[in-house]
Amino acid sequence: xxxxxxxxxxxVDIALKQSLIPLFGSIAxxxxxxxxxxxxxxFGALIGIDEARKMRAPVLVAGTDNVGTKLIIAFETGRHxxxxxxxxxxxxxDIICHAARPLFFLDxxxxxxxxxxxxxxxxxxxxxxxxxxxxxxxxxxxxxxxxLYKPGEYDLAGFAVGIVERARxxxxxxxxxxxxxxxxxxxxxxxxxxxxxxxxxxxxxxxxSAHIAELGCELGExxxxxxxxxxxxxxxxxxxxxxxxxxxxxxxxVLENLPRVxxxxxxxxxxxxxxxxxxxxxxxxxxxxIDRAEMDRTFNNGLGMVAIVPPREADRIVAxxxxxxxAAYVVGEVTRGKRGVSxx
Numbered sequence: 001x002x003x004x005x006x007x008x009x010x011x012v013d014i015a016l017k018q019s020l021i022p023l024f025g026s027i028a029x030x031x032x033x034x035x036x037x038x039x040x041x042x043f044g045a046l047i048g049i050d051e052a053r054k055m056r057a058p059v060l061v062a063g064t065d066n067v068g069t070k071l072i073i074a075f076e077t078g079r080h081x082x083x084x085x086x087x088x089x090x091x092x093x094d095i096i097c098h099a100a101r102p103l104f105f106l107d108x109x110x111x112x113x114x115x116x117x118x119x120x121x122x123x124x125x126x127x128x129x130x131x132x133x134x135x136x137x138x139x140x141x142x143x144x145x146x147x148l149y150k151p152g153e154y155d156l157a158g159f160a161v162g163i164v165e166r167a168r169x170x171x172x173x174x175x176x177x178x179x180x181x182x183x184x185x186x187x188x189x190x191x192x193x194x195x196x197x198x199x200x201x202x203x204x205x206x207x208x209s210a211h212i213a214e215l216g217c218e219l220g221e222x223x224x225x226x227x228x229x230x231x232x233x234x235x236x237x238x239x240x241x242x243x244x245x246x247x248x249x250x251x252x253x254v255l256e257n258l259p260r261v262x263x264x265x266x267x268x269x270x271x272x273x274x275x276x277x278x279x280x281x282x283x284x285x286x287x288x289x290i291d292r293a294e295m296d297r298t299f300n301n302g303l304g305m306v307a308i309v310p311p312r313e314a315d316r317i318v319a320x321x322x323x324x325x326x327a328a329y330v331v332g333e334v335t336r337g338k339r340g341v342s343x344x
Contacts, residue, residue, distance in 0.1 A: 011146030045138035057166035066157035084125020089227035100162030102135035112149035185327035186304035200288035245308035267337035
């Protein structure tokens with residue numbers, strides 16, 4: 001008599017997934033703050049928010065995102081230890097624009113088949129990102145979806161929650177004509193524009209293992225450079241200075257993201273060349289023959305965050321950031337006009 005069908009034969013290895021849960025728990029435990037009551041392994045994570053009692057009007061700020069097609073670079077290089085940092089960064093860099101202090105994070109990993117080492121590398125990266133954000137990794141989901149993903153492929157997404165006093169949340173209405181724009185340097189491409197990046201690399205017939213002199217490293221290493229997490233430095237800025245607005249420069253570049261924190265009667269004027277552009281952007285522009293306008297609306301071009309501040313605060317903020325050995329530059333100003341950005 002033929003044996004019956006099993007879930008494992010259908011592509012879902014429950015035993016392997018269960019064996020990973022204690023390992024996930026030990027990784028996550030290193031990030032756990034005092035507010036974590038129950039995390040990995042339960043039906044839901046339990047997080048106390050005792051600090052809300054100290055606030056007059058506490059507000060939770062939530063954000064979710066994924067790593068996008070940068071993951072394909074990880075597949076092709078076989079390196080999976082940095083994309084978890086990207087996943088955290090894509091979420092936490094959004095919520096801190098509202099002056100939120102990050103509290104906790106959950107991840108979602110979906111793959112055709114669980115590969116133990118790859119999965120652990122991913123989760124360790126997520127934990128490193130959480131540690132850089134002073135945030136607790138409290139749980140997540142590892143889904144086995146063999147009918148959706150090819151062998152060796154996976155998707156990675158996350159969800160972050162922070163907390164802020166309502167009165168501290170910057171409002172677009174506080175942005176004024178004459179405010180100064182301060183750019184906080186990016187670490188490179190971060191996690192945006194990779195559909196175009198991969199097409200350029202393919203058309204140029206470059207190997208990810210190729211050492212590129214102007215980059216000072218292998219191409220794959222540069223493309224997998226983790227997204228910079230700004231949680232600590234941004235927290236300091238909101239604690240010490242008046243910040244009228246803060247924009248995370250992700251997909252769409254400065255052109256799309258900066259207007260999101262501005263009122264309709266103001267325009268940002270950015271001076272091109274007022275900050276150094278990492279060489280990866282020049283390389284891609286040259287190899288892909290990408291015009292300047294397309295670069296501006298696709299990539300961060302070296303600016304990971306842009307803060308809008310009163311003129312009296314600008315020099316103090318730049319000096320503070322540089323004392324912290326964090327690259328920052330005055331890149332423009334706010335004027336009256338139709339909401340948007342002009343780069344000149």
